[in-house]
Amino acid sequence: MSTRPVHYWLMKSEPDEAGIDHLARDGKLGWFGVRNYQARNFMRDQMQVGDVVLFYHSSCPEPGIAGIAEVSSSAYPDPTQFESESKYFDPKSSRENPRWMQVDVKFVKKTRLMGLPEMRAMPELADMQVLQRGNRLSITPVSRAEWEAISKKL
DNA sequence: GCCAACGTTGGC
DNA sequence: GCCAACGTTGGC
Structure with a gap:
């Protein structure tokens, strides 16, 4: 039995950019492009290798949970912040003092789509942050109870 | 495409 | 430090 505390997370991705099928195909995905301090802090300060990720499709016809992933690296500087041609370029960041971090995530499984309306209808998820x-x-913590209620129905 | 809600920026 | 203006997110 593991003594390491496992955290649960919900991470949003646009399926046009990187959906669960991309992750299933590649096995692994760098979660670059996060440009929000709260989301960055979650990755930098709280995420651990082995944490469980609910992979959520957003900004699409059917938003909802589409699969399970797992955090597979600790946080490290997001290289796109240094790439002047990238849409994620940040001129105020430097290699000496990088502003934005990312983690890597690995594929666990694809699930049926648990859509947003279904999530909203579950009383166990009434307080879920997302x-x-x-x-x-784009990154929010999920409680153990929320995780159990969701995983039971996937 | 609309728009509510929120985060960031920058003038003062 | 305040806050108006602006930009972004994301469901609908």
């Missing part, structure tokens, strides 16, 4: 009004964070 479902709160006005939420825009």
Whole structure:
């Protein structure tokens, strides 16, 4: 039995950019492009290798949970912040003092799509952060109870 | 395409 | 440090 605490996360990705099928094909994905301090801090300060990730499709016809992934690296500087031709370029960041971090995530499995309306209808998820009004964070913590309620139905 | 909600920026 | 203006997210 592991003594390492495992955290659960929900991470949003646009399926046009990187959906669960991309991850299934490649096995692994660098989670670059996060440009929000709260989301960065979650990756930098709280994520650990082995943490469980609910892979969520956003900005698409059917938003919802589409699969499971696992954190496979600790946080390291996101290289796209230094690439002047990248849309994620940040002129205020430097290699000496990088502003943005990423983690790597590996494929665990594809699930049926648990859509947003279904999630909203589950009483166990009433307090889930991603479902709160006005939420825009691309990375949010998921409680163990929320994880259990969701995984039971996937 | 609309728009609510939120984060960031920059003038003062 | 305040806050208006602006940009972005993301569901619909």
